[in-house]
Amino acid sequence: MSIALEPTTTAELVDAVRSAPRVIAIGGGTKPRLSRVGDGFTRISTAKLNGIVEYEPSEFTFTAQAGTPLRDIVKALAERGQYLPFDPMLVRAGSTLGGAVAGGLSGSGRFRFGGLRDFILGIRFVDGEGRLLRLGGKVVKNAAGFDLPKFFIGSAGRFGVLAELSFKVFPRPAASRTLRLEAADFGAKVKLFAALANSRWEIDALDAPLEEPAVYARIGGPATALDALAAEILGRMRGMVLTSGEADFFWLTVSELRWAHSTGVLAKFALVPTAVEAFAARVRACTGARGWISAGGNVGYVSTPAGTPLPDFGTVGVTLRGDAPLWLGPRTRFEVMNKVKAALDPQNRFPDLDERE
Amino acid sequence: MVKASTTGQGMAAVLRRLAALLPAGRILQGPAQMAAYESDALTAFHARPLAVAVPQTQDEVIAVVRFCRDEKLPFVARGSGTSLSGGSLPLENGIVITLNRLNRILRLDPEQRIAVVEPGVVNLAVTAAAAPFGLHYAPDPSSQSICTIGGNVAFNAGGAHCLKYGMTSNHVLGVKAVLGTGEVVEFGGPSREQIGPDWTGLFVGNEGLFGIALEITLQLLPRAECYHTVLAGYRTLEQAGDAVTAVVASGLLPGAIEIMEKLALEAAVAAVHAEYPPGCEAVLIVELEGPREVVAADRVRLDEILAASSPVEVRPARDAVERLAIWKGRKSAFSAVGRLSPDFIVQDGVVPRRRLGEALRKINEWSRESGIRCANVFHAGDGNLHPLILYDGREPGALQRAEALAGKILRMCVEMGGSITGEHGIGVEKRDYLADMFSADEIACMQRIRAAFDPLTIANPGKMFPSAEAPALTQHGLHPLEKAGVISRE
Numbered sequence: 136m137s138i139a140l141e142p143t144t145t146a147e148l149v150d151a152v153r154s155a156p157r158v159i160a161i162g163g164g165t166k167p168r169l170s171r172v173g174d175g176f177t178r179i180s181t182a183k184l185n186g187i188v189e190y191e192p193s194e195f196t197f198t199a200q201a202g203t204p205l206r207d208i209v210k211a212l213a214e215r216g217q218y219l220p221f222d223p224m225l226v227r228a229g230s231t232l233g234g235a236v237a238g239g240l241s242g243s244g245r246f247r248f249g250g251l252r253d254f255i256l257g258i259r260f261v262d263g264e265g266r267l268l269r270l271g272g273k274v275v276k277n278a279a280g281f282d283l284p285k286f287f288i289g290s291a292g293r294f295g296v297l298a299e300l301s302f303k304v305f306p307r308p309a310a311s312r313t314l315r316l317e318a319a320d321f322g323a324k325v326k327l328f329a330a331l332a333n334s335r336w337e338i339d340a341l342d343a344p345l346e347e348p349a350v351y352a353r354i355g356g357p358a359t360a361l362d363a364l365a366a367e368i369l370g371r372m373r374g375m376v377l378t379s380g381e382a383d384f385f386w387l388t389v390s391e392l393r394w395a396h397s398t399g400v401l402a403k404f405a406l407v408p409t410a411v412e413a414f415a416a417r418v419r420a421c422t423g424a425r426g427w428i429s430a431g432g433n434v435g436y437v438s439t440p441a442g443t444p445l446p447d448f449g450t451v452g453v454t455l456r457g458d459a460p461l462w463l464g465p466r467t468r469f470e471v472m473n474k475v476k477a478a479l480d481p482q483n484r485f486p487d488l489d490e491r492e
Numbered sequence: 493m494v495k496a497s498t499t500g501q502g503m504a505a506v507l508r509r510l511a512a513l514l515p516a517g518r519i520l521q522g523p524a525q526m527a528a529y530e531s532d533a534l535t536a537f538h539a540r541p542l543a544v545a546v547p548q549t550q551d552e553v554i555a556v557v558r559f560c561r562d563e564k565l566p567f568v569a570r571g572s573g574t575s576l577s578g579g580s581l582p583l584e585n586g587i588v589i590t591l592n593r594l595n596r597i598l599r600l601d602p603e604q605r606i607a608v609v610e611p612g613v614v615n616l617a618v619t620a621a622a623a624p625f626g627l628h629y630a631p632d633p634s635s636q637s638i639c640t641i642g643g644n645v646a647f648n649a650g651g652a653h654c655l656k657y658g659m660t661s662n663h664v665l666g667v668k669a670v671l672g673t674g675e676v677v678e679f680g681g682p683s684r685e686q687i688g689p690d691w692t693g694l695f696v697g698n699e700g701l702f703g704i705a706l707e708i709t710l711q712l713l714p715r716a717e718c719y720h721t722v723l724a725g726y727r728t729l730e731q732a733g734d735a736v737t738a739v740v741a742s743g744l745l746p747g748a749i750e751i752m753e754k755l756a757l758e759a760a761v762a763a764v765h766a767e768y769p770p771g772c773e774a775v776l777i778v779e780l781e782g783p784r785e786v787v788a789a790d791r792v793r794l795d796e797i798l799a800a801s802s803p804v805e806v807r808p809a810r811d812a813v814e815r816l817a818i819w820k821g822r823k824s825a826f827s828a829v830g831r832l833s834p835d836f837i838v839q840d841g842v843v844p845r846r847r848l849g850e851a852l853r854k855i856n857e858w859s860r861e862s863g864i865r866c867a868n869v870f871h872a873g874d875g876n877l878h879p880l881i882l883y884d885g886r887e888p889g890a891l892q893r894a895e896a897l898a899g900k901i902l903r904m905c906v907e908m909g910g911s912i913t914g915e916h917g918i919g920v921e922k923r924d925y926l927a928d929m930f931s932a933d934e935i936a937c938m939q940r941i942r943a944a945f946d947p948l949t950i951a952n953p954g955k956m957f958p959s960a961e962a963p964a965l966t967q968h969g970l971h972p973l974e975k976a977g978v979i980s981r982e
């Protein structure tokens with residue numbers, strides 16, 4: 136593919152968008168399938184649109200350019216005792232803030248307080264006509280105008296190129312504990328999901344690897360309180376508390392998708408807990424495939440080894456890397472979707488919503 | 493904007509055909525029958541619609557909307573009509589589609605913690621249905637005992653817990669809707685995860701301009717086990733503001749942080765016999781919530797912070813009764829202030845939290861200069877101001893002066909980097925201020941998106957976007973339900 140344009144200012148970004156009939160934005164390239172489009176697209180890298188524009192810890196908000204690596208954001212927030220509670224993904228792999236939004240990839244922590252959609256406040260983006268637009272706001276509460284910032288979550292660069300994003304953040308809890316709870320099979324795991332999710336304990340994250348007979352739950356808060364809560368949980372469910380080293384390693388395995396094959400197809404699916412068992416069975420039936428369940432049974436990941444095609448899961452998903460259709464599962468294309476696409480990108484400068492090209 | 497260009501006779505025929513769509517008695521046309529639909533909680537404004545349709549099923553709503561499309565007949569969806577910004581104000585050349593009878597909770601799944609509801613379900617009814625399972629529906633506008641989920645979705649309603657839990661949009665997982673085009677769409681679904689562009693997120697907060705929500709999937713959350721609610725009185729507003737800053741800087745994440753100013757305090761004392769420490773200019777309310785062990789640890793820190801914030805007095809609620817008393821004073825404050833004055837305008841602007849003190853100083857300064865009384869009660873945790881601007885509509889020019897002050901406050905919010913509305917929406921009330929927040933290009937972009945959903949501009953026309961067609965609007969007095977003490981304003 137051609138060398139990417141590398142705008143260094145929003146003005147240059149506008150020029151870049153206007154410079155070619157078909158363009159696609161590229162962030163850190165950690166979810167390559169999202170930006171794998173046909174020939175004839177000019178790639179616009181956000182690499183040089185990099186930097187935190189505003190960060191006011193007392194406001195619980197920051198604004199950063201789209202190409203800012205999540206790594207820098209996570210670090211700046213941590214220095215002030217704050218964080219994005221959804222556990223941003225592929226941080227070490229080099230994901231950018233804009234790429235995370237366009238890819239719609241939240242993380243395990245989305246279980247408690249919600250994902251990207253629940254923390255995004257505002258965006259500046261360049262639409263298909265090359266207009267620089269700012270929608271949403273920079274304050275934690277705002278109901279003015281249509282919620283384009285949310286709409287851009289998971290939009291995969293189909294409606295515009297993000298230039299700048301504003302987010303809400305939270306204070307990071309003083310401590311956290313990760314529990315590994317035994318569950319023989321997925322029937323048992325789903326029961327644990329429900330029992331933990333509906334409890335008084337306020338679980339932050341709830342994940343289950345496919346290959347292991349266990350569910351992992353994380354709680355956060357003052358250390359003394361967590362020890363009491365962990366003891367109570369272990370009084371009711373078989374398991375153990377991980378050391379902080381083990382816990383860090385575990386959550387990095389999830390957020391960096393390190394459990395997955397390094398090649399082949401990696402895809403994410405939207406699930407409901409009652410569908411988890413069937414989902415897991417399908418993954419198992421595919422030789423060499425690995426899987427992961429996140430957000431208490433609301434998210435499923437599948438990774439197949441190179442050369443093994445992705446089985447049909449009959450549920451909606453998106454391919455993050457590897458050779459499979461971008462959008463997976465049954466989707467209804469409503470007429471209004473084409474109309475909204477045309478409203479933001481009348482000349483179809485960005486890739487089509489479906490992959491018809 | 494669509495004009496009823498049809499002649500009187502032609503319109504009579506249109507309405508006859510409309511009446512044939514629904515069983516007898518469910519198209520209201522008599523002035524007496526329609527009286528209740530002529531305004532919303534922006535009570536000064538009335539408009540008599542051509543008719544009010546009272547569908548009972550989703551199919552009936554779809555049929556009526558498609559009829560409107562075919563006839564280019566504007567419609568306004570209506571929940572309980574509690575909009576404070578004129579969102580559900582009818583159109584004289586259109587009909588109202590009232591959704592109160594679509595009030596079934598279609599599904600409540602405690603294991604997956606979701607509810608699927610029709611739009612006319614009342615906000616609090618969702619929590620009532622979820623409560624036996626230890627769950628609740630988090631968004632809690634103070635009109636929650638009466639407003640509908642459909643109205644909440646249209647306005648992205650907020651409440652007292654937005655900093656921690658977000659607004660309506662953060663709790664809506666899926667929406668089925670009939671659009672202005674007549675197309676029936678389904679966005680999102682029961683999963684808490686979305687794949688592809690977040691259509692559900694785009695739909696929520698559309699102020700009724702995209703179409704009518706028919707079915708909404710909501711996420712439910714476990715109810716917090718334990719609360720710790722503290723009321724602290726301060727000699728100056730500045731000190732109360734500094735205390736908020738200290739709480740926020742401490743790393744605590746309270747469920748609610750609220751401030752009431754002197755005039756509001758006096759009103760609450762008079763109205764509901766609330767009791768506050770004497771000699772206070774401002775009162776701060778902070779509420780922690782969570783598992784009891786977490787609250788126990790957090791409250792030690794909160795108590796230290798508050799003790800160091802030079803309060804006149806700190807009063808923690810010792811039990812549920814005292815907690816409710818604190819909230820009663822807070823929630824009644826606005827209707828209580830309303831009693832001090834025949835008329836008032838409520839504002840809903842947002843400023844960055846660190847500029848709250850500055851914003852309130854300005855409001856008070858303008859209030860003194862203009863001789864217009866102004867009571868402040870606000871969601872300090874998220875910078876959402878609710879200044880109540882008091883005036884007497886019978887006094888010539890008073891309304892205009894009050895409006896001028898309201899406008900000044902909104903512009904200040906925008907200049908400070910905030911917003912013209914935190915939760916009450918633009919409606920007709922603030923549409924002329926949209927351009928203060930967004931450029932012409934940005935407004936045009938939103939109009940194109942609106943046209944994608946509603947190309948004929950029949951779904952709630954005249955709202956949200958600046959328009960020369962409707963008269964300038966203001967609000968007088970209490971909503972009838974507030975007067976009756978059924979709901980209170982936040």
Ligand SMILES: Cc1cc2nc3c(=O)[nH]c(=O)nc-3n(C[C@H](O)[C@H](O)[C@H](O)COP(=O)(O)OP(=O)(O)OC[C@H]3O[C@@H](n4cnc5c(N)ncnc54)[C@H](O)[C@@H]3O)c2cc1C
Nearest residue numbers: 571572573574575579611633634640642643646650700705
């Ligand atoms: C005393 C009082 C206190 C309040 N407190 C708060 C508060 O704390 N926080 C807050 O956010 N708001 C508050 N409000 C404002 C109001 O209650 C909310 O905006 C609420 O969401 C409106 O719900 P409703 O059912 O009354 O809707 P309506 O007023 O009937 O309609 C509101 C808008 O929604 C549209 N609409 C209604 N149903 C549908 C549907 N099914 N599909 C599409 N569009 C639809 C209407 O066309 C209209 O534009 C308060 C109002 C009052 C009177």
